[in-house]
Amino acid sequence: NAGVTQTPKFRxxxxxxxxxxxxxxxxxxxxxxWYRQDPGMGLKLIYYSVGxxxxxxxxxxxxxxxxxxxxxxxxxxxxxxxxxxTSVYFCASSSIGTNTEAFFGQGTRLTVV
Amino acid sequence: TQLLEQSPQFLxxxxxxxxxxxxxxxxxFSSLQWYRxxxxxxPVLLVTVVTGGEVKxxxxxxFQFGDARKDSSLHITAAQPGDTGLYLxxxxxxxxFYFGSGTKLNVKP
Numbered sequence: 001n002a003g004v005t006q007t008p009k010f011r012x013x014x015x016x017x018x019x020x021x022x023x024x025x026x027x028x029x030x031x032x033x034w035y036r037q038d039p040g041m042g043l044k045l046i047y048y049s050v051g052x053x054x055x056x057x058x059x060x061x062x063x064x065x066x067x068x069x070x071x072x073x074x075x076x077x078x079x080x081x082x083x084x085x086t087s088v089y090f091c092a093s094s095s096i097g098t099n100t101e102a103f104f105g106q107g108t109r110l111t112v113v
Numbered sequence: 114t115q116l117l118e119q120s121p122q123f124l125x126x127x128x129x130x131x132x133x134x135x136x137x138x139x140x141x142f143s144s145l146q147w148y149r150x151x152x153x154x155x156p157v158l159l160v161t162v163v164t165g166g167e168v169k170x171x172x173x174x175x176f177q178f179g180d181a182r183k184d185s186s187l188h189i190t191a192a193q194p195g196d197t198g199l200y201l202x203x204x205x206x207x208x209x210f211y212f213g214s215g216t217k218l219n220v221k222p
Contacts, residue, residue, distance in 0.1 A: 042212040104155030
């Protein structure tokens, strides 16, 4: 029962470096999401996707990019890391419907120094 | 600006006490979820409410969706130390989930 798998779990980046956070789901969900969670806070939506080839901005998209070439994978790209991007990043997926839930990965803790 | 306002932000109570957490918005949601999150883990769903006025019970937890589908509450009866954690509400609009800022609950033995 893999569900939503995120890699890596931890990463330290220097200012200006780039990296890709990987996310894969095996539940055949159409919807996938990237959230960031700052300490003691709720989750802010960065980007989401309603299916392969379709992505859209969420509440806090600046500094990030995404792609959705397959149903299973939804990577998040940071091009020029900044200290303000230090956070815990969660990937999630859900099926279509009103009575649906989001299934979350275990998160990637990113520190930019 | 936060689409969903959650209160209180922090709650520290003694074992056996009752508590209520509120989640309010000016937006109408197709459904509202309550999640619980442990340190170092992703949020895990507790319940989904869909119909205005709906009440759901999960052991000592009671969830209510407002009649207008803009607000919700979570009531815990006789809190236990095992209830300690971060409680998050999330409203769904066209399959996009908007989260409240969370309530950090600490139940002391």
